[in-house]
Amino acid sequence: MRPLFTDEDFEFATRTLLGGVFAGAADVGEVLTTVDRIRDGNGRSWVDEWTATADRLLAEDGSAASTAARALRAASYLATATGAADRTGDDGLFASLWERHRRAWDAFVDATDLAVERLEVPYEGTTLPGYLFRSGAPDDPRPTLVYTNGSDGSVVGAWVRGISGALARGWNAMTFDGPGQNAALVRQGLHFRPDWEHVVTPVVDALLARADADPHRLALVGVSQAGYWVPRAVAFEHRVAAAVADPGVVDVSAAMLTHLPHHLVRLLDAGNREVFDKEIALGLRLTPRVRAMMTWRMRPYGTTSPFDFFTAARAYTLTEDVVRQVTCPVLVTDPEQEQFWPGQSRRLYEMLPGPRELVRFTAEEGAAGHCEPLAVGLRGERVLDWLARQLT
DSSP states (O other), rough: OOOOOOSSHHHHHHHHHHHHGGGGGGHHHHHHHHHHHTTOOOOOHHHHHHHHHHHHHHHHOOOOOHHHHHHHEEEHHHHHHHHHGTTTTTTTTTHHHHHHHHHHHHHHHHHHHSEEEEEEEEETEEEEEEEEESSSSTTOOEEEEEOOOOOOHHHHHHIIIHHHHHHHHTTTEEEOOOSSHHHHTTTTTTHHHHHHHHHHHHHHHHTTTTEEEEEEEEEEEEEEEEEHHHHHHHTTTTHHHHHEEEEEBBBBTTTHHHTTTTTHHHHHHHHHHHHHHHHHHHHHOHHHHHHHHHHHHHGGGSSHHHHHHHHHHOOOOHHHHHHHHSOEEEEEETTTEEEEEETTTHHHHHHHOOOOOEEEEEETTTOOSSTTTTTTHHHHHHHHHHHHHHOO
């Protein structure tokens, strides 16, 4: 497939946006005309042009239905803009763009005629924000899909790859911001943790206290880094009826460590924090794009030390002892050309002790790449059909 950008980050983000057209989170003409204005590889241009497209949509008047549709697309474009915020040299831009994307999303929530409720899930002395979309009446228990984002997915991504498809089947759907994600990161300063069962269990508690969630038909779907978190969580939280890992992730750190020269890996193994950080800092001065990427990746881990970041990431590993405790059926997606965790979907599939399915997505189908960005429809059909069979 011919790329629109030589910049790999821009290309992947654009494909993700185009996939969102299936769920109303983008419009083809808006995406392509914005892409046409962007200078390839220029972070400021990327931010400015996606922001300009979003601003135009938000400024237009219309009916409640049109306002909701435009706000959803604007939220999607603003979320996309955040991906290059750290490449502009403006330290405060990421948070301000994120806030703008969230306001646009909330404008969609307020204007839509869908039944949607903002949630505050009790969590270790505070709360985690979430959104529950209902297909039925408040006292009508329905199958409920719980969508878990990865390391940097927006709430719009939850709509595109989980919520919209679940609603079309008459299910309820819920997403939440876990530690290190979205509002929990930007507004609350909460950071990632590897033991995600301590996040999912409060979410399950909150849902099962409601009359509209069927306690026997609860599905947990995780994308990107949540392909680690979801299997980890269901190893301990057994009230989940079925789970999806898209893709399967056994060792989160592998995506980071493959970029390190061998001598730096040896410093990491030796625990030499001071020398490791000095060498990384020297290299980052010569590569602004990689420096921005490191800032982006370290932020949800709550550190500015590369040594601490790589060390922390190594704790995000699924062991045989943990995986053998999974009792619910698990679907693992296995996209061709997986660029972050190649081969790990099959590894996870082979580790799982109970009912399981490995679903391949291919380039010929237009479904290659991490999280199948251009195949939202096909992915949703396969994943939701499988879940429907488990939840009957």
